Structures are given as structure tokens and as C-alpha cells.
Amino acid sequence: MVNTENMRITSSSITSLPMELVTEVLARVAASSSIDLFRAKQSCKMIFEASKDNYVYRRASLEEYPIVSWRENSGVSMFLNECRLNKNPEALYRKGVVDYFGGKDLELAFECLKEAAKSGHDEASYALGIIFLFNGGALKQKGITLLNSMKKSRIQKRRVKNYRENLRRILRMIWVKNALILNQRPKCCTMQHEKKKSGWPADEIDEDDNNFCEGCKCDEEIRPICDALPRVFV
Ligand SMILES: [Zn+2]
Structure with missing residues (x-):
């Protein structure tokens, strides 16, 4: 026998929740998987409405979408765009890196990276550091x-090290067209250091400590980035 009383309680349970709570739950779903968010959106009108909240877009995970997609999907593009407009840090980072190194809308790209870094996106901070070095002048010291x-x-x-590898991976996937990045080979250390006597062989992480000064450390940081760039023939 069907218990109609229980059915009534169950069917009204979601709509009886405060909207803020539904939004919070949805933001957590989105933070774990955007595809789960889309599935949830189709389940009822209330969830569909809650999914439009800025907070949900800001928290959404973009892991399921490649940074560079060769197949245009307007639904995905719209979603990523909406995430960026709502200050989703990963969406800002992607837009910033792809456009800055791609030589497109440099000012906006730079702002996107700054905004992402401000939200605690460390890969964006790292990319900014590299960009500062390439810009030279007063920005070099900032970098x-x-x-x-x-x-x-x-x-x-x-x-x-992971941020560096991720940035190199992106640079190999996109068309790097920014002349500043392509033509500059910044050098941060201008000093002549005496050679240090090598002791025990250092692992990759300790290698950094064997550099003589801050400038040397940054030169070591720039080298792998330059190696990932397309060759420029003059
Ligand atoms: Zn040095």
C-alpha cells in the first residue's frame, strides 16, 4: 500500500528548505563537479533557480573541461564565461593565461590574473610573477x-614546481603570440658569482638553494618557461 502521507512530506521537503541553504548545497555540488551541477539543475525548478546564483558559478569546478578545446561547444563556452564574470578564480586564471600569452586583450587578461591571484589562486600568482619578469623594468623586482x-x-x-609544469603544459597547447613573451629572454642576475664547490648531489627541490642570489633563482625559473615557448627565428 502506498503511504500518501509520507509521499507528501518527501515531495515538499526540498521546497521547504530556505533558498540560501539550497544555494550552499548546490555550490558544494558545483565545487566537486560541474556535470553533477547540470544534472541537479534538471531535477526541479527551485534547484534550477538556485543554480543561477553568482556564488554557485564562483565555486564551480572546471576540472571536467579542458583549458583548450578544439571542438567548440557553445553551452560549455557560455558556462565558462558566466563563471569568469562571476569571478570564479580558475575561470579567471584560464582566460588570463590563454589571452595574455596568446597576445589578445592584454589588459583584460592581466586583470583576470590579478583578480584570480587576489582570490588565492596560486597558479595565477605564479603566472603573474613570470609575466612581471618578462615585462622588466620596475616590474622585474616585483616578479x-x-x-x-x-x-x-x-x-x-x-x-x-607543479604550477610551472602546468603553465608549460598550457603554453605548449596554445598559440603564443605575445611579442613581449616571444622576444624577451629576461635575465635577472647580473652579478658574477664565484663557483660554489658542489657537495652532495641535490635533488630537484634542493637545487634552488644552490643558486647564489634571488636573481639566479628567477633565471632558473624563466629557463623552463622559455623552453616551452615556440622557437623564434630572427
Ligand atoms: Zn645571481
Whole structure:
């Protein structure tokens, strides 16, 4: 026998929840998977409405979408755009890196990276540090300070290594057309250091400590980025 009383309670349970709570739950779903968010949106009108909240877009995970997609999908593009407009840090980072290195809308790209970094997106901070170095002048010192502040402990150095690899991966996937990036080979250390006697062989993370000064450390940081760029034939 069907218990109609229970059915009534069950069917009204979601709509009886405060909208803020539904939005919070939905934001958590989105933070774990955007595809789950889309599935949830189709379940009822209330969830569909809650999914339009800025907070949901800001928290959404973009892991399920490649940074560079060769197949245009307008639904996905609209979603990513909406995420960026609502200050989703990963969406801002992607737009910033792809456009800045791609030589498109440099000012907007730079702002996107700054906004992402401000929200605590460390990969965006790392990319900004690299961009500062390439820009040279007064920004070079800013880049040196920023990158050094990100590598104070072994754990941080390991994280930076991952950021560097991710940035190199993106650079290999996109058309790097920014002339500043292509033509500049910034050099941060201008000093002549005496050669240090090598002791025990260092692992990759300790190698950084064998550099003589902040400038040397940044030169080491720039080299792998330049290696990932297309060759420029003059
Ligand atoms: Zn040096």
C-alpha cells in the first residue's frame, strides 16, 4: 500500500528548505563537479533557480573541461564565461593565461590574473610573477619578490614546481603570440658569482638553494618557461 502521507512530506521537503541553504548545497555540488551541477539543475525548478546564483558559478569546478578545446561547444563556452564574470578564480586564471600569452586583450587578461591571484589562486600568482619578469623594468623586482615569497619552504617549492609544469603544459597547447613573451629572454642576475664547490648531489627541490642570489633563482625559473615557448627565428 502506498503511504500518501509520507509521499507528501518527501515531495515538499526540498521546497521547504530556505533558498540560501539550497544555494550552499548546490555550490558544494558545483565545487566537486560541474556535470553533477547540470544534472541537479534538471531535477526541479527551485534547484534550477538556485543554480543561477553568482556564488554557485564562483565555486564551480572546471576540472571536467579542458583549458583548450578544439571542438567548440557553445553551452560549455557560455558556462565558462558566466563563471569568469562571476569571478570564479580558475575561470579567471584560464582566460588570463590563454589571452595574455596568446597576445589578445592584454589588459583584460592581466586583470583576470590579478583578480584570480587576489582570490588565492596560486597558479595565477605564479603566472603573474613570470609575466612581471618578462615585462622588466620596475616590474622585474616585483616578479622576483613575488616568486621568492612563493618558495619559502620545501612544500611551497614542490607546489611551485607543479604550477610551472602546468603553465608549460598550457603554453605548449596554445598559440603564443605575445611579442613581449616571444622576444624577451629576461635575465635577472647580473652579478658574477664565484663557483660554489658542489657537495652532495641535490635533488630537484634542493637545487634552488644552490643558486647564489634571488636573481639566479628567477633565471632558473624563466629557463623552463622559455623552453616551452615556440622557437623564434630572427
Ligand atoms: Zn645571481
